[in-house]
Each structure stands twice: as C-alpha cells, then as structure tokens.
Amino acid sequence: xxxxxxxxxxxxxxxxxxxxxSQALDLAWRVFNKFEAPEYNEKGIESFHQAxxxxxxxxxxxxxxxxxxxEIVGVLATRNMGSHIALFFVDDRFHRMGIGRQLVERALxxxxxxxxxxxxxxxxxxxxxxxxxxxxxxxxxxxxxxxxPMSYNQKNKTTKN
Numbered sequence: 001x002x003x004x005x006x007x008x009x010x011x012x013x014x015x016x017x018x019x020x021x022s023q024a025l026d027l028a029w030r031v032f033n034k035f036e037a038p039e040y041n042e043k044g045i046e047s048f049h050q051a052x053x054x055x056x057x058x059x060x061x062x063x064x065x066x067x068x069x070x071e072i073v074g075v076l077a078t079r080n081m082g083s084h085i086a087l088f089f090v091d092d093r094f095h096r097m098g099i100g101r102q103l104v105e106r107a108l109x110x111x112x113x114x115x116x117x118x119x120x121x122x123x124x125x126x127x128x129x130x131x132x133x134x135x136x137x138x139x140x141x142x143x144x145x146x147x148x149p150m151s152y153n154q155k156n157k158t159t160k161n
Contacts, residue, residue: 064106085107119140125150
C-alpha cells in the first residue's frame with residue numbers, strides 16, 4: 001500500500017481484493033461510457049461491456065486501485081504476469097491529480113519483464129505517451145474496439161517509486 005498526496009488530498013494505492021472488484025469494474029464502465037464510448041461503435045461498446053462482466057476475463061486480471069478515503073477513484077488492471085495493461089480508468093473528478101501516474105508506476109514496479117504493453121484507446125494515447133509509452137503500430141480495430149498498440153521499455157526509462 002502506498003499513500004500519494006495531491007495538495008491536501010491523500011490517495012492510497014493498493015491491490016483490489018475480490019470484494020472490491022465489482023466496484024472497480026463499475027468505475028471502469030462509468031468512465032469508459034463518458035470518455036471512450038463516444039469513439040466506439042455499438043459492437044465495440046458491447047465487446048468492452050462483455051469483457052468486464054466475464055469472470056473468465058476478469059479472473060486473469062490483477063487490479064490496482066486508487067482510493068480516496070474508502071472510495072475507489074482509479075483502477076489499473078494488468079494481465080500476462082503484469083506485463084500488459086488491460087484496464088486503466090480514473091474518475092473524472094480526480095483527473096490531473098497524478099493518480100494515473102501512480103497507478104502506472106505501481107504496475108511497472110510489479111511487472112516481471114522489462115517491457116509493459118497496452119492497447120490504448122484513442123482517448124488515452126496522449127496520456128500513455130506522457131507516461132513514457134510509445135506506439136509500436138498504427139491504430140487497429142478488433143471486435144469494434146479501436147486501439148493503438150503501445151509499449152514501455154523499463155530498460156530505457158526510469159520511474160520514481
């Protein structure tokens with residue numbers, strides 16, 4: 001568990017337990033609908049919704065949460081032994097407070113390889129670039145989901161933990 005302060009607000013970053021998983025996925029769904037769904041067709045929106053409701057999919061995830069008091073205000077989920085970001089959402093009331101950076105740094109710290117990948121939504125490409133990720137291919141579409149493959153190489157970057 002790590003405490004993060006932004007001005008007078010203190011956030012705690014920790015791994016989400018099973019009891020909190022549905023709350024974390026509900027946050028992902030709300031933020032997806034507000035910021036990403038407008039960039040997707042119906043098939044893409046349904047594909048995302050089915051994934052986060054699928055126990056088969058969610059059982060593969062390690063989910064980190066950013067908590068303000070006891071409310072989950074940000075989530076980042078990894079899979080493939082921590083080497084791939086599968087979900088990354090921050091409640092818009094808490095944007096630009098460093099929560100996303102802290103979640104990524106926590107995931108990078110626990111990544112078991114030198115490279116972390118993500119299939120970024122169109123909305124998040126600039127955010128991932130700011131966090132040190134780079135595009136490795138052009139935008140693609142699969143099951144209606146638009147994404148740009150990106151990568152972070154830990155050998156070439158350093159992060160503050």
